Amino acid sequence: MSVIHHDSRDLRSFILFWFCRIFVKTLLRIVPISEGVLxxxxxLDRWASRDTRPVPGVSVERTTVAGVPADAITPHRLDHPRVAVLYMHGGAFIACGLGTHRQIASAVARELGAPLVNIDYRQSPQVGVGTAVHDAYAVYRELRRSGDYDAIVVAGDSAGGYLAAKVIEYAARDGVAGPDAYIGFSPLLNLSPDAQRSSRHDALLPVTRLEELRPYYERGPEPLDGNLDTTGTDVAVAFPPTVVIVAEGEALQKDARDLRASLNRVGVDNELHIYAGQIHAFPAAVIGSPQAKDAITLSAAFVRNALVESDREDAASA
Structure with missing residues (x-):
C-alpha cells in the first residue's frame, strides 16, 4: 500500500511535456465545445486506424463481444491463457478508440502474457457515459459467463479508468464475481461536479472544461447508476488489488490519491506510482518511452503477484 515516486526523465518526454503545456493545453482551453466539434x-481514431502494420509480439483480430466491437489481442508468448484483460481506452468519453490505443493495449497484453480485449464502447456526443459503462459491463459479464478465464483484469487510461472502476461497482451491485485486479493509467475516477482538482501544473488537461462536457455525458439511452465518485470507501471496498500510474502534478493525481486513501482504509492491496516530468496518461500517449515501458512492466508485475497471492489464499481456504 505504498506510493512510489519515479524521477527519471528522457529527452523525448521532456520535449513532449513542454509542447503539450505550451500548445496543446492552450488549444484545449480555447477550442469551442459543440456537437459538431465533438x-x-x-x-482521430479513423486516422489512427489507417496504420495497419502488424504490432510486434501480438496477434490482433477484430471481433465483437456482447455486441460491442473490439480488438482481441493475443500475445505470441501466452504465459497466462486463463487470465483475460479487459482494456478500456481513454479520450474523455468523446475521442479515441481501437486505433489510437492498439499500441498500449498490445503492450499490456504482451507484458502480462495474457489475452486482452480492447473495446470500442459507444461515446459522446451520440450517447452518455452511462451507455459507455453499459457497454464495458456487458463485455465484462460476457467474459465471466464464457468460463474461459479463471481471472479477469480490468484496465484503462483516463476515461477508460473510470469505466473500469464502474465495472467493479456494477459487479458488486449485481452480486457478480468482480475483477481480480485493476490497472489505471492516469484514471479519471470522479465525475462529481463537486470534484476539487487543479490543472495548474498539468501539462495537458484544462480540467475545468469537463463541466462543459457534462450535458453530453448525461445523455442516454442507458443511465449512469451508482456513484459519480468511485474513490469513496463504499466503492473501494469492492476493488481488487489495484495499481495506478499518474504523472506528477496532473489534475487526476488527486483522484488517484483519493482512491488510494479509501483502499488503504478498507485494506485493499494497492500501489500508486507517480512519474515526474510526464503528461497525462503517458503510458498510452508516449508509448515506447522508457517511463511508459517501466510503468507497463511494473503494472504487469503487480498484477502477476496479486494473482499468485489470490491463488495461494484460495488453496489455503480449500
Missing part, C-alpha cells in the same frame, strides 16, 4: 473528433 463529432469531428471521431476522425
Amino acid at each position: 463529432r469531428r473528433l471521431s476522425a
Whole structure:
C-alpha cells in the first residue's frame, strides 16, 4: 500500500511535456465545445486506424463481444491463457478508440502474457457515459459467463479508468464475481461536479472544461447508476488489488490519491506510482518511452503477484 515516486526523465518526454503545456493545453482551453466539434473528433481514431502494420509480439483480430466491437489481442508468448484483460481506452468519453490505443493495449497484453480485449464502447456526443459503462459491463459479464478465464483484469487510461472502476461497482451491485485486479493509467475516477482538482501544473488537461462536457455525458439511452465518485470507501471496498500510474502534478493525481486513501482504509492491496516530468496518461500517449515501458512492466508485475497471492489464499481456504 505504498506510493512510489519515479524521477527519471528522457529527452523525448521532456520535449513532449513542454509542447503539450505550451500548445496543446492552450488549444484545449480555447477550442469551442459543440456537437459538431465533438463529432469531428471521431476522425482521430479513423486516422489512427489507417496504420495497419502488424504490432510486434501480438496477434490482433477484430471481433465483437456482447455486441460491442473490439480488438482481441493475443500475445505470441501466452504465459497466462486463463487470465483475460479487459482494456478500456481513454479520450474523455468523446475521442479515441481501437486505433489510437492498439499500441498500449498490445503492450499490456504482451507484458502480462495474457489475452486482452480492447473495446470500442459507444461515446459522446451520440450517447452518455452511462451507455459507455453499459457497454464495458456487458463485455465484462460476457467474459465471466464464457468460463474461459479463471481471472479477469480490468484496465484503462483516463476515461477508460473510470469505466473500469464502474465495472467493479456494477459487479458488486449485481452480486457478480468482480475483477481480480485493476490497472489505471492516469484514471479519471470522479465525475462529481463537486470534484476539487487543479490543472495548474498539468501539462495537458484544462480540467475545468469537463463541466462543459457534462450535458453530453448525461445523455442516454442507458443511465449512469451508482456513484459519480468511485474513490469513496463504499466503492473501494469492492476493488481488487489495484495499481495506478499518474504523472506528477496532473489534475487526476488527486483522484488517484483519493482512491488510494479509501483502499488503504478498507485494506485493499494497492500501489500508486507517480512519474515526474510526464503528461497525462503517458503510458498510452508516449508509448515506447522508457517511463511508459517501466510503468507497463511494473503494472504487469503487480498484477502477476496479486494473482499468485489470490491463488495461494484460495488453496489455503480449500
